[in-house]
Amino acid sequence: MRWTIGFDGDDTLWHNETLFSMTQERFRALLAEEVSPDDLDARLLDTERRNLEIFGYGIKGFVLSMIETAVEVSAERVPASDIRRILDFGKEMLRHPVELLDGVAETIEALSGRHDLLLITKGDLFDQESKIARSGLAEHFRGIEIVSEKDPETYRRVLARHGVGPERFVMVGNSVRSDILPVLALGARAVHVPYHVTWAHEQADPPAEGYLRAASLADLPDLLAAL
Amino acid sequence: MRWTIGFDGDDTLWHNETLFSMTQERFRALLAEEVSPDDLDARLLDTERRNLEIFGYGIKGFVLSMIETAVEVSAERVPASDIRRILDFGKEMLRHPVELLDGVAETIEALSGRHDLLLITKGDLFDQESKIARSGLAEHFRGIEIVSEKDPETYRRVLARHGVGPERFVMVGNSVRSDILPVLALGARAVHVPYHVTWAHEQADPPAEGYLRAASLADLPDLLAAL
Numbered sequence: 001m002r003w004t005i006g007f008d009g010d011d012t013l014w015h016n017e018t019l020f021s022m023t024q025e026r027f028r029a030l031l032a033e034e035v036s037p038d039d040l041d042a043r044l045l046d047t048e049r050r051n052l053e054i055f056g057y058g059i060k061g062f063v064l065s066m067i068e069t070a071v072e073v074s075a076e077r078v079p080a081s082d083i084r085r086i087l088d089f090g091k092e093m094l095r096h097p098v099e100l101l102d103g104v105a106e107t108i109e110a111l112s113g114r115h116d117l118l119l120i121t122k123g124d125l126f127d128q129e130s131k132i133a134r135s136g137l138a139e140h141f142r143g144i145e146i147v148s149e150k151d152p153e154t155y156r157r158v159l160a161r162h163g164v165g166p167e168r169f170v171m172v173g174n175s176v177r178s179d180i181l182p183v184l185a186l187g188a189r190a191v192h193v194p195y196h197v198t199w200a201h202e203q204a205d206p207p208a209e210g211y212l213r214a215a216s217l218a219d220l221p222d223l224l225a226a227l
Numbered sequence: 228m229r230w231t232i233g234f235d236g237d238d239t240l241w242h243n244e245t246l247f248s249m250t251q252e253r254f255r256a257l258l259a260e261e262v263s264p265d266d267l268d269a270r271l272l273d274t275e276r277r278n279l280e281i282f283g284y285g286i287k288g289f290v291l292s293m294i295e296t297a298v299e300v301s302a303e304r305v306p307a308s309d310i311r312r313i314l315d316f317g318k319e320m321l322r323h324p325v326e327l328l329d330g331v332a333e334t335i336e337a338l339s340g341r342h343d344l345l346l347i348t349k350g351d352l353f354d355q356e357s358k359i360a361r362s363g364l365a366e367h368f369r370g371i372e373i374v375s376e377k378d379p380e381t382y383r384r385v386l387a388r389h390g391v392g393p394e395r396f397v398m399v400g401n402s403v404r405s406d407i408l409p410v411l412a413l414g415a416r417a418v419h420v421p422y423h424v425t426w427a428h429e430q431a432d433p434p435a436e437g438y439l440r441a442a443s444l445a446d447l448p449d450l451l452a453a454l
Contacts, residue, residue, distance in 0.1 A: 054321040056353025060287040067294065068314050071307045080303040083310055087295050094281040125352035126283025126375045148353045 002115055003224060004164040006155075006183075007141075008173030009121035009128065011195035012217070013108070014135055015099045020062065021197055023089045027066055030082055035073045044069045045200055052201075056148055058124030063090030094127060098134040103218035105137070110221060112140035119144045120158060120171070122178060150178035152185045159186070170227075172220065174198070184210050189227070193217055229342055230451060231391040233382075233410075234368075235400030236348035236355065238422035239444070240335070241362055242326045247289065248424055250316045254293055257309055262300045271296045272427055279428075283375055285351030290317030321354060325361040330445035332364070337448060339367035346371045347385060347398070349405060377405035379412040386413070397454075399447065401425070411437050416454070420444055 010016035024044070028037045035043070047065045055061030066086050070078045111117060119141045121128050128146045132138050143162055147154050159169055166188035173179025174195040183190040190211040212223055237243035251271070255264045262270070274292045282288030293313050297305045338344060346368045348355050355373045359365050370389055374381050386396055393415035400406025401422040410417045417438040439450055 054318060055287060056351075058353075060282060060291060064287060064290060064314065064317070067310060071311045071314070074307060076307040076311065078307045078310075080298045080301060080305045080307075080310070083294060083305075083307070084298045084303065087291065087298070090291070091278075091281060124283075125373060126285075129375050146352060148356050 001227070002168075003227075004116045004118060004142075004159075004162065004169050005111060005220075005224075006118045006120045006158070006169065006171040006173075007108075008171075008175065008179045009119060009131065009135075010123065011101075011174045011197075012172060012179070012193060013100060013104050013119075013137065014131065015101065017195060017197040017199055019093055019096055020199065023062075023093055026089055027070075027086065030085055031070060031073060031078075034078075040069070040073060043073055047072070049201060056124070057122055058127055059090060059093045060124060060127075063087065063093075066090075094130075098131050100135065100137075101217065103216055107217045107220055108137055108140050111224075115224075116142045116162075116164075118142060118158070118162065120147065120150070120155075121145070122147055122150050150175075150182055152182045155182055155186055155188070159188075170224070172214075172217070180211050191220065191223060193220075228454070229395075230454075231343045231345060231369075231386075231389065231396050232338060232447075232451075233345045233347045233385070233396065233398040233400075234335075235398075235402065235406045236346060236358065236362075237350065238328075238401045238424075239399060239406070239420060240327060240331050240346075240364065241358065242328065244422060244424040244426055246320055246323055247426065250289075250293075250320055253316055254297075254313065257312055258297060258300060258305075261305075267296070267300060270300055274299070276428060283351070284349055285354055286317060286320045287351060287354075290314065290320075293317075321357075325358050327362065327364075328444065330443055334444045334447055335364055335367050338451075342451070343369045343389075343391075345369060345385070345389065347374065347377070347382075348372070349374055349377050377402075377409055379409045382409055382413055382415070386415075397451070399441075399444070407438050418447065418450060420447075 007013055028040055031040055047069045051061060051065050067083060117140055125146050132144060145158050166186045169188040170191060171179050171183040172191045172193060174193055176192060180190040180192050192211055192213045214220060214223055234240055255267055258267055274296045278288060278292050294310060344367055352373050359371060372385050393413045396415040397418060398406050398410040399418045399420060401420055403419060407417040407419050419438055419440045441447060441450055
């Protein structure tokens with residue numbers, strides 16, 4: 001059977017959350033004299049969640065939330081040199097090379113001959129486009145959809161736009177909340193490929209059944225053959 | 228004739244640049260003791276241009292560039308309370324109500340019955356989606372395209388996606404650089420509706436001919452009838 005396979009980008013095709021984690025580690029070191037690492041993490045997550053409805057997802061919003069958190073935890077005493085460092089963290093993230101996960105390039109290339117592939121990724125339009133271009137994978141996808149939120153309505157719109165029924169669609173991604181649950185809600189299939197780090201905001205309790213799980217994207221061709 | 232009409236969003240359908248101008252005015256006042264208004268404007272534009280290739284367009288990148296400029300012009304002496312103020316400027320911009328230009332609601336509604344309307348807007352995905360939703364105009368458009376850059380290739384892709392030939396396409400917008408020139412390059416038509424403020428980066432020398440000009444969107448139905 002020829003499937004339409006949707007792939008998430010961040011932490012499914014290329015590393016992303018490790019970049020955030022590394023940056024957050026540097027942020028902790030920068031403010032170590034002001035606040036303990038655990039407290040800072042909690043304050044930053046609070047700030048990010050509060051800002052999500054106006055900033056959306058992505059690096060620029062993350063940087064703005066780090067700056068806001070630094071101002072707050074320091075009671076407005078953080079020096080401008082630290083603010084400059086945080087701005088630099090952000091620029092380094094935005095310029096960071098795109099690193100594909102193991103086996104991704106081969107698997108995507110192999111699957112693109114037998115199935116229709118869509119890239120369905122959430123986040124900042126400009127940054128995602130830049131990452132897709134730098135990934136070297138763009139030519140293998142029939143369509144690329146950069147969306148601001150991954151809910152059932154978003155997937156419904158994407159499938160309609162590409163003329164695909166849910167019975168022929170499989171979504172592959174690392175986030176149960178964004179890549180699995182909304183797709184199951186449409187009656188389509190989903191394959192969870194966990195990444196070793198998950199942003200606290202993305203964590204959702206996995207339902208007991210209804211979707212497949214793969215340790216690596218390289219297992220996908222066998223999984224599909226067995227569907 | 229039934230046209231497919233593409234509309235720009237910012238400063239064509241709703242006010243946008245005035246919001247940036249107002250914020251920049253507050254930014255000048257905040258740093259008035261450090262630097263003259265003209266110098267600050269020049270430094271900020273430099274910073275924005277330098278950052279454009281990693282930030283793209285939009286309010287979040289503008290806020291990050293204001294913070295960077297404040298750190299630089301103060302030689303790292305800007306107090307954290309000023310940084311907080313700049314963050315607040317950004318949040319106010321993101322939450323600001325969407326204000327349609329005069330005559331837009333009526334014109335869009337009237338045209339949507341006789342032509343196919345597309346909204347083709349550049350900028351931050353999340354912020355643009357939010358503005359479109361709040362504009363109350365979304366239902367009148369056959370398609371909504373949020374793009375990171377408006378060049379001939381972008382327009383070619385949008386037209387292909389909607390199955391529209393350039394001979395049936397008219398683009399309407401306030402930016403000669405983004406809405407007019409790349410569309411003329413495809414052999415389609417364009418109507419320039421100037422806005423009273425243009426961001427320095429968007430200014431382009433208008434070519435002498437090849438496109439129409441309207442003082443207001445309300446003139447569009449008559450212009451189209453005469454095409």
